[in-house]
Amino acid sequence: MTQSSHPAFQPAASHFINGAYVEDTAGEKIDVIYPHTGEVIATLHAATPAIVDAALAAAKDAQVAWAQLSGTERGRVLRRAADLMRERNHDLSVIETHDTGKPMSETLVADAASGADALEYFGGLAGTLTGEHIPVAGGDFVYTRREPLGVCVGIGAWNYPIQIASWKAAPALACGNAMVFKPSEMTPLSALKLAEILIEAGAPKGLFNVVQGYGQVGASLVTDPRVDKVSLTGSVPTGRKVYAAAAEGIRHVTMELGGKSPILVFDDADLESAVSAAINGNFYSTGQICSNGTRVFVQDAVYDRFVARVAERMENAVIGDPMKDATTVGPMVSDRQRQIVQGYITKGTEEGARLVKGGKVIEGAGFYIEPTLFADVTDEMTIAREEIFGPVMSVLRFTTEEEGIARANATDFGLAAGVFTSDLTRAHRVAAAFEAGTCYINAYNLTPVEAPFGGSKLSGVGRENSKAAIEHYSQIKTVYVGMNPTEAAF
Numbered sequence: 001m002t003q004s005s006h007p008a009f010q011p012a013a014s015h016f017i018n019g020a021y022v023e024d025t026a027g028e029k030i031d032v033i034y035p036h037t038g039e040v041i042a043t044l045h046a047a048t049p050a051i052v053d054a055a056l057a058a059a060k061d062a063q064v065a066w067a068q069l070s071g072t073e074r075g076r077v078l079r080r081a082a083d084l085m086r087e088r089n090h091d092l093s094v095i096e097t098h099d100t101g102k103p104m105s106e107t108l109v110a111d112a113a114s115g116a117d118a119l120e121y122f123g124g125l126a127g128t129l130t131g132e133h134i135p136v137a138g139g140d141f142v143y144t145r146r147e148p149l150g151v152c153v154g155i156g157a158w159n160y161p162i163q164i165a166s167w168k169a170a171p172a173l174a175c176g177n178a179m180v181f182k183p184s185e186m187t188p189l190s191a192l193k194l195a196e197i198l199i200e201a202g203a204p205k206g207l208f209n210v211v212q213g214y215g216q217v218g219a220s221l222v223t224d225p226r227v228d229k230v231s232l233t234g235s236v237p238t239g240r241k242v243y244a245a246a247a248e249g250i251r252h253v254t255m256e257l258g259g260k261s262p263i264l265v266f267d268d269a270d271l272e273s274a275v276s277a278a279i280n281g282n283f284y285s286t287g288q289i290c291s292n293g294t295r296v297f298v299q300d301a302v303y304d305r306f307v308a309r310v311a312e313r314m315e316n317a318v319i320g321d322p323m324k325d326a327t328t329v330g331p332m333v334s335d336r337q338r339q340i341v342q343g344y345i346t347k348g349t350e351e352g353a354r355l356v357k358g359g360k361v362i363e364g365a366g367f368y369i370e371p372t373l374f375a376d377v378t379d380e381m382t383i384a385r386e387e388i389f390g391p392v393m394s395v396l397r398f399t400t401e402e403e404g405i406a407r408a409n410a411t412d413f414g415l416a417a418g419v420f421t422s423d424l425t426r427a428h429r430v431a432a433a434f435e436a437g438t439c440y441i442n443a444y445n446l447t448p449v450e451a452p453f454g455g456s457k458l459s460g461v462g463r464e465n466s467k468a469a470i471e472h473y474s475q476i477k478t479v480y481v482g483m484n485p486t487e488a489a490f
């Protein structure tokens with residue numbers, strides 16, 4: 001790997017605490033690598049215990065006064081932040097493309113733009129948060145207060161860095177919490193920009209802090225007694241560890257974890273739409289999306305046509321420099337992730353799946369691999385059971401609705417599921433039968449901020465986005481009001 005000077009990407013310091021950039025070079029080095037070239041574009045340091053302590057202290061301090069503002073006042077800050085994020089969308093997208101390798105054709109529309117949506121939506125919601133009034137016997141009554149949890153910790157994955165940071169920060173802050181966010185060590189840059197934007201928008205110092213680091217920094221945040229809630233986006237193995245660690249302090253959790261989601265394509269479906277959904281749901285972000293529909297079950301009568309059409313359409317992928325407008329498939333985030341994907345492709349072939357297209361590493365400095373299509377995949381093959389997190393589509397054949405549903409659900413994951421059919425009642429029947437948190441009918445992988453997003457089974461607990469997220473960043477206090485003299489037995 002070559003070291004080059006990229007002042008545009010090197011932040012003023014590694015961490016953002018109490019309204020300012022902070023450095024502690026004693027922390028382990030984190031090289032930020034541009035996946036297109038393998039170059040180091042910035043070098044940061046993992047948080048030391050002193051940095052973690054400073055961030056949590058700042059958050060704890062800032063939270064009290066923030067919670068005392070009216071919801072409308074808090075919302076105003078978030079809505080200003082949304083505007084700033086939109087104004088800076090291009091620059092933020094350039095950072096995101098360099099951090100993740102995802103093409104500009106994606107980052108311009110799906111990353112900071114989605115983060116801005118979350119800030120705007122929860123900014124609007126903040127002023128509407130209320131408790132309720134509950135009449136009870138004898139003229140007494142109860143009212144509830146919706147209160148913040150306190151200090152929330154957010155921990156991010158590397159595929160959607162600023163989106164993940166915003167999806168966690170926006171509802172947390174709207175409800176009156178403070179946050180310490182740890183981005184993935186692979187993609188540490190853009191969360192710092194969110195921290196800058198929030199300060200510029202008028203958030204008090206210390207309300208949203210960013211600390212960098214590997215897993216152990218995340219682990220130290222999760223068990224700190226000052227922390228009331230942990231929201232993780234990551235893999236199931238990490239989720240297990242974080243959930244268990246949070247349980248020790250009975251902390252609230254949101255777990256947005258991995259998946260192996262099914263898409264069922266019935267023979268009456270609009271086939272071109274289903275092909276588009278399968279392409280988006282497997283190759284967008286070079287396949288690095290948690291809710292990807294990586295098991296595409298296609299009914300007998302349209303199976304061959306579907307496979308042929310996907311292969312044909314894959315010819316149109318523009319693979320290469322993610323900064324070029326026309327590029328639709330960028331590199332993988334890292335060489336390691338690419339090796340993992342390569343390993344799965346080898347297993348797929350060894351276990352008897354039919355490699356229809358792709359499958360090869362693209363030689364060069366960047367971490368490129370061809371979008372890959374496997375057909376004749378069966379349920380017990382490794383590529384049909386494990387999350388690959390790369391551009392590998394598995395197509396499986398099915399015959400009846402009942403069989404399709406049973407096989408779609410035969411997984412420990414439960415993040416997303418999709419059905420393509422023109423039969424209205426079947427579409428709803430299948431959606432109802434899916435064991436997944438987020439289901440789609442004749443669409444796939446759309447995540448508007450107004451809709452709840454999250455998983456069932458091993459894919460997670462809690463929901464992000466929508467009004468549902470409020471439940472996961474606030475708690476209800478019950479206040480019983482006695483209107484009568486209190487009596488006792490003696």
Ligand SMILES: NC(=O)c1ccc[n+]([C@@H]2O[C@H](COP(=O)([O-])OP(=O)(O)OC[C@H]3O[C@@H](n4cnc5c(N)ncnc54)[C@H](O)[C@@H]3O)[C@@H](O)[C@H]2O)c1
Nearest residue numbers: 156157158183184214215218219234235238256257258290
């Ligand atoms: N459901 C969703 O919304 C969603 C979205 C994006 C990605 N994902 C999932 O994320 C995974 C890919 O991301 P990844 O490779 O960055 O995941 P990962 O689990 O390796 O890491 C996620 C984060 O957890 C941190 N971490 C690791 N060990 C920790 C520990 N013991 N305590 C606290 N924090 C710890 C990491 O540093 C990183 O910031 C995939 O499984 C994908 O499906 C889920």
